[in-house]
Amino acid sequence: MKIINLENLKTNATEYIVADLINKSPDFFTSHSIQEVSKEFNVSPSTMTRVCQKLGFKSFKATQMFVYEKSRMQMDYYKIVDSNGVNQIMHNVRGSALFTINETLNDLDPKLIETIAAKIYKAKRVVVFGLEQQTTSANAFVMNLLRIDIDATRVGSIHTFGQRAVFFDKNDFCVFITRTGWTKEVIESIKWARNKGIPLLILTADEETTRKLIGGEYDWTDMYLIETQTMRNEKLEYPIISSLPGEMIIFDVIFNTIISLNTEFIEKIKKSSAISLNWNFEGHL
Known part of the structure; x- marks a missing residue:
């Protein structure tokens, strides 16, 4: 840390x-x-x-x-040691999750978040590309965007991404999630979207590798990258160091920033919550 x-x-x-x-x-x-x-x-x-x-x-x-x-x-919460029973496992999971959330939020640039939120808010269509573990954060973000009537889709392969984004241009927006930065499908899709001039956001736990694989020939205008912070100490022998809490917290910040751009969104979110409560507790909408 x-x-x-x-x-x-x-x-x-x-x-x-x-x-x-x-x-x-x-x-x-x-x-x-x-x-x-x-x-x-x-x-x-x-x-x-x-x-x-x-x-x-x-x-x-x-x-x-x-x-x-x-x-x-750092010593009390972020020190991952060998697992020895459920209590130690709980300590390990708490440590990695707290680290990811705290350090990711500490590194976020508010102006960058405002820029990204405005781009998504104004976009005709949004596609979010997430594989394996990243499907969880991708699905959650897409569901939130749909709640405020933003045309958003989650894709899980380069084929479905291409079929969706082939219609995209500079008025649309793409989001890519790659934990390691080595995911070939995601990297090639990023390059393809960049060549079409589509604005895009990349979430990665390894900024250095991701930038290296994308290559330096691209103009990074309207091309944004945020690094999710994870515990990457080579001495850690811990099986699941997840970037998911960082991804979810970034998407939450972006989504709430988008809501702040339109007061109508706030009222609709309140109404949707009221509809859910009415159905769950009173049996009607």
Whole structure:
């Protein structure tokens, strides 16, 4: 788990190295004075203070408190160890799910979500491509879009994707979900959609691999990528590290952002809930 998010930091090279060292040595950082930490990190105390302020904290001490609390949380909840009974299994599942949800949300760019939500809201048609485990999050997102009368379809093969998206153009939208980034059907479908100029979103747990396989020849205008955060420590011997909670939470954020774009949607969601309650408890619509 990243204690300090290093992406989009407005720091120089030295300051970036200091922030990275905080991530790598949280115990030392939180248990020593600013003079001792500065000496160990080979910078001056004034540079250390400046780094802390650029990270959004008022002081070195405030940064220490944040790093301490988050590193303790990592030890208590995110440490996956060998399974030994149901209690340990519950701990493992809780740890991976909490990590995925918390870190995925922490990494989300609100402006990017607003852009994607607006694109989907204005799209004539939406297709969501998800295979195997990803069919769960894909189906849930499509069902939500249908609730607000957005023409959405979930597909599970390159054949059905092609049959649906062959009619698509820049006024439509495609969503692709790939946990590993290695799924050939999804990668080739992304390339095909990009060549047609169709706006698209990619959800992946491995951004580096996904970008590499897509290739660098594409213009990423109207082509968006969000990484779902999962526990990828090579030392973990745990059979099911799922990206599904991250996918679901991203789709929930996008869906609720779409709803916020039209007050009529909010009223319809309330009415649909009332209809369900009437049927379940009073036997009529």
